[in-house]
Structures are given as C-alpha cells and as structure tokens.
Amino acid sequence: MLTRRSFLKSSSLLALAPTVPVFITRTANAAGTEKDSNVLVVVQLDGGNDALNTLIPLKNETYANLRPRLKIADKDAIKLNDEFGLHPSFRQAETLIKAGHLLAIPGVGYPNPSRSHFDSMAIWQTARTDPEEFKGYGWLGRTLDTIGGDSYTISNDVPRTLRGRRSAAIAMTRLEDLTLADSGTVKNAAGPEAQQDLLAFVRRHAVDGSAAADKMAAMAKATDGGNYPGNALGERLKLIARLMKADLGTRVFYTTQSGYDTHATQQFTHSNLLAEFAGAVNAFFDDLKSAKLAERVTLLAFSEFGRTIKENGSLGTDHGTAGVTFLCGPKVKAGVAGTLPSLTDLEKGEPKMTTDFRRIYATILHDWLGVTADVLAGSYERLKLFA
C-alpha cells in the first residue's frame, strides 16, 4: 500500500515539481497532521426525498389524513423514539441503527424555500440563497480552499458543492477512470503556465489528472470488508472505501443517489431507493470498521427538499419544502435531533422548517472538520450532533 511518505517521495511528484498543482503541494506540506484527520462523506439524494415517508411521525393523525394511501403504518415503522420511526426499508441498516450510528434530523430547510430542483439544490450546494452566487463556489469547495486537500466525487460530474477557487475536485465512477493509457501523454502535452484564463483552467486540470492517475497506479488493490448490496450506491461507496484505504489523505468524498423525484406511484420506487440507501451505508461502515477507519468517518445524506406533505392524485408527491437529513458514523449522537415541523401550521401549504441546514453545516465544519473560517458567510448556531 502506498503510504503518505512514499507518495511524497514518488518520482511523479518530483517530475511535476515545476508545474505541481496547488492542492498537491498543500497536501504534501500538511502530511502527517492530516493522515488521521476526520473524513466527511456526502451522499446527495437527488430529486427531493419524501421526508414524511422516510422519518415517519408516529401516532400522528394529521399525517395519516394527509397520506390516505401512501402512509406507513406505525406498526411497520422502525421505532427510533416515541415520536419517530423510520421507513421499513431501513431494516437494511440494522447494524448501523443498533450500534447507535444513525442520526436523523427532521424539518431541515431554509427561509423562503424554492421548489425548483436546481435552485434548491444550488442553495444546499453553495449555502448561499442569492441566485447570483449559484455559479460561484460550493460550501465544501470553500472548505477545501481553507483546509487544503482534494476531494473525490464518485459520479460523472463534480457538483458545485466542491467547486472551489483553488481546490481540485476529482470525479470518477470506476478505478479505470483514473488510469492513463500512456502516462506520459498528458504531462508532455500540458505545456507551461498559460496566460489566458480558460487555457490556464484546462491546463491545471490536465496536471491534476496526470497526478491523480499516478496516485491510482500506485494504489494497491484493497479487499472489501463490507457485504455490499449489488446496487449503484453500494458500488460507489465501495469505491470510496477503497480510496480511503489507499490512504491518500482525502478529507471529502461525495456521491449521489438519484431517482427521488417521485411524482407518481411512488410506493415501490421510494421503498427501493431507501432500501438501496440503507443497505449501502450499512455495508460501507462495516467495511470501514474492518479496515479500522470507521471512527474517522461521518456520512451526511441530504436532499434538495422534502415533498408535499399531502399525497397527490397519482399516488405520488410533488416538490415540497423542509426535508430530512441524516448523519451516520460511530461519532454521531444517535437518534433524532430537532423537531418535526407542524403539519397544520403551514406556509403556502407546506411546513415551516425547524432546523436551518446551515446550522448542520456549521456543526460539521466546526465539530467534525475543525474549520473555523467563515465558509458560510454568516454565523449559524451549532447543534448537538456528535456524541
């Protein structure tokens, strides 16, 4: 296995010395202190997860009336406390729940919620509400600008969350995606620092790509310690676990699970999505535990919004507002944090959020990643999310 020290000595880095990208020099400088640092894994649930059928309010007549056909019966829910139960698909996360490694936060949102997938996702990704800023940097990109280090996104595109001024985000879907057929090509083709902004941008990514390929080539193949379900999210989390085992010093990993935009006949779709999510996350932590890495990892799962609390006429739900956010890992304070928004005191027909998502970010930044910089453009009161 490639250790940080051998990585520092690797000829690839030396060969790139005159044109070495900022993130690598910074990671190298910070080596040693970073090796045992905490890691954040983000799972973006695309499409707007139906919060009300994910974290179910128990013994709640209003809920039952809003969801005459879609409701989950109290007896089927996996009880977390007197007030809340999880969708039965979370049986797939039994180990995680029993170990006390799962925390659910209901009613998470922001003021004046947007019901556009793009705008709401952009708000979550940038932690900014002004559309002018959506094209700018993401909250984790800004974080990495501050603390250094790189990120891996297991998806085709790097989400704006990880866009930073200097930090480089690497996107991939499989190990082969970071293997160069001819390792000399990109290095030889890259050329000197460019004056033109766009050319400099492309060149920087060419150099990053070459460095990333060198890292992967050096990485020993690790065996997987979790019993991953054979689904897409399971494969992605497995790849993240491998990259972590390769000990590259990466602090942030990001991936997505799509399909939550359940406008019609949602029962089976939603149940399958949650089962895929729960099973994959459960296996991921099993794997990390056997590699003795779990203690360093917290997983955040969020969606751009919840769905309409009232079911629609086509056995589905439409775009809503506040949603449910999950934190998983050995260090989280298990159970439920925060309160369910009222299902009767509504704003434009939907509940008012009870926890601003930026308070969760602020807590993760401060309590987990140890970031004190003003990444969120404002100060948000932290929550008690870690044990």
Add this chain to the structure above:
Amino acid sequence: MKTLDPVWAPFTPEDTNPWDLRRVAHLHRRAGFAGTWGELQRDLQNGPEKSIDRLLAGKASLHAPPEFASTANVLGDAAVATNESGRIKAWWFYRMLFGPDPLGEKLTLMWHNHFATSNAKVQDLAFMRRQNETFRRLARAPFGELLNASVREPALLIYLDASANRKGHPNENLGRELMELFTLGVGNYSEDDVKEAARCLTGWTTEDGKFTEVPVKHDDGEKKVLTKKGTLAGSDLVKLLLENPATAKRLVWRLCDTFFGEKAVSVEAMKSLADGLIEKNLDIGWALGVMLRSKAFFAEANIGTRIKGPAEFIVGTARALEMFDPAPSTLALADWCGRMGQDLFEPPNVGGWTGGRAWIGARSMITRANFVAALVEGTNAGRSKAHDPSELARQHKLPTDANALITFHCRLLLGGDPTPNLIARLAKGMDRKMVALLLATPEFQLG
C-alpha cells in the same frame, strides 16, 4: 425593426481581422464539428458569405456519402427494433460524423440539451428517436413550431409525468419545466403560476404512441397564469409563454451558450438580439444567420474561448482527421462520449448538461487523453487501422517530414501555426504519437 447592436453587423474581412485559416477553422468548429482540410481550403477560397450560407443551408460537408439518408434510417430502425440504447447513440454519432448538415446536427444537440429527456426514465427508443428527429426537422424553425411539437412529444410527456396531471389532481412537473427550462427561465414566474400552469396542462397524455388531450381529465375552470386570466387550455399556455419577452431572452442565451465563447457577447448585445428575435416571430434560423455572420462571431474575444463538449470533441477530431473509410465504430464513440460526461439520450437531469468549464476535470482530462490515444491507434475506438499523418499530408499534396507534419496538423486542428513551445512539446512524439499529444494539449480542448 429596431437597430441591432453593432456587434451583430456582418463581419467584413479587414487587415486586422482577415478571412484566414484561423477564422475558417473557427467557423467550422463552432457551427459544425470541425472542418476537414478540403473543406477549410474550399471556404478559405470562397470567402465568408458563401461559406456561411453553405453551413446555414445544411450543405457544408464534403464527405456525406450518397446513401447517407438510407443508411441512417437502417441504423435508426435497427436500434429501435433491437431496443439497444447503445445503438441509438451510435445512430446519432453516424449522423454527426457523416451527415451533410453539421450545423443541423449541432442544433439537434442543442435542443436535446434544452428539452433534456432521458431514456433512463422514458425507456422507449422509438420515442427517443422520434423526439430527436423532431429537434432536427425543426432545428431552424420559428421557436413556436419547435416548442409546440416538443411539448407534445411522447418522450417528453413521459419524462415529465404528463399523464399523472389531471383535473383535481394536478402534477406540476411538466408545467414547471415548461416555464423554468423551455421558455421563461427561473425568476420570471411565481409558484402560483406553476400551479395554474399545471392546471392548464391537465388532460395532456400519450395514447398509442401519440399525443392526445383527454377532455374528461382536463380542468376547464378559470385560471390565472402570469397576467392572463381565462379558461386557459394547454395550447393557450404555450402561446402565452411564447409571447413573453423572457422567452426570447432565454433563447438568445441558449444560442450564445452553444455558439459563442465565455463572455464573448455582452448582456446588452444579447438583449438587442432578443428584441430582434421577438420582431422576427422567434425565428431561430434568422437569429442563427445574424449570429454566424456577425462581427461578434469572428471577433478575437470569441476565438478559442469555449471548451469543446465531449460530442464536439469526438466528432470534430474524427472528422478533421478524415476518419471516414474506415471509420471508427460509432458504438465506441458513443461510449467514449458517455465516459467524458455526455451520455447522449441520457442527460443527467431535466436541466441537461451544465457544459462549459463543467466539462473539464481531472478525470475527464484523463478520459480525453485515453480517447485520443485510442482514436489514433484505432484498436480501442473500433477502427481497423491507425491514423497515418503522412498519408493524410500526402493526400493533400503536403510534405511529410516531421516538422511539416507538426505544422500541417496544427493548421488543421488548431487553425494556425504552432508556437515554438508547442513544437517542443509535440516533438516528444513521432507520427501518430505526435498527433495524440496534440489532441491532448490544453489548447486543443478549446474551440
């Protein structure tokens, strides 16, 4: 008609902005998928007017085989009959590589992004192909014709849950995207407008593979969308949105995003063209003519200031190197395109691909480098022979010594002579390795 912003005045060659190889190559990269040496030389001789007219008329390619239309149909039919999504993607790559009308294919790609629809949900290749043909057929038409046809395409109706939207049970999906993505753009309507738009569209569905309106499912009550009140039906809603000035602005943005580089057109210039577009009944062909002939299009700020998208990158490279006989496997090209982040017929979401700088990342740079290596070697691109730079030079009666080959390929692929620094980089490879290096340079990723 109001006077257009002066940047839209026709380009006329001058000493500082001559009609040179650089501008001819620029025209073909942007308004098509890169020119071959023969096309570039022809247009250099013919001058801007004739060259641009030929592109607009859909007759720019010198390499369309006489049996193109029938072959394309056979490939499309076979893709649908076998229900293999890879083959419908390959069908489109065949069209882009061999078709007589590169601009038309580029516009089809643009509309596929505008009305982004994914077969991952639609699960019907006949509908996906049909929608693609509609984009192609109406690519240059007044936008009203294209919009009216597109919102009635079965693929789009399935993708946006139209049939779930009915009287008393509105489903907002189609109404919202119709306003946010297809016409007005975000910020030009309220949440109430979305709800009311959904009511207008109740009853729209597909039956036997065709669009239909089911009267009993339609909510014929009073509605209010934007400022208009009445018992509005779906077609009234579409008409209302077409008349809204925000639609013209969004269309101009879309066209500039496709045909211009970063920051190459000012907000004022876009606004001026949008005003013109309104007076021309949203005629896309008109706007396209103005844009491609304009000073703005051939201005220094617009050359080499755009990142090539994966499909442009792949087809443009294969075309410029004249890989027609034998051609690479279009199945392989479609697969590479997906790996670079642009899986045709399967855009990531209803918003389509972000494009621009989002195309570039460490992984995509690795994939692009691996692709160009595969393409010049042939094997991993499904081509039965490797690229031979000397042979291409000989075909065009050009010298074949190492330095001459570098110069020729730089002129062909970048539109100009290499700098000493670039020559030094390319000299690290011989023959086709030199070409692979050139294709992997940061410079070649721009167009």
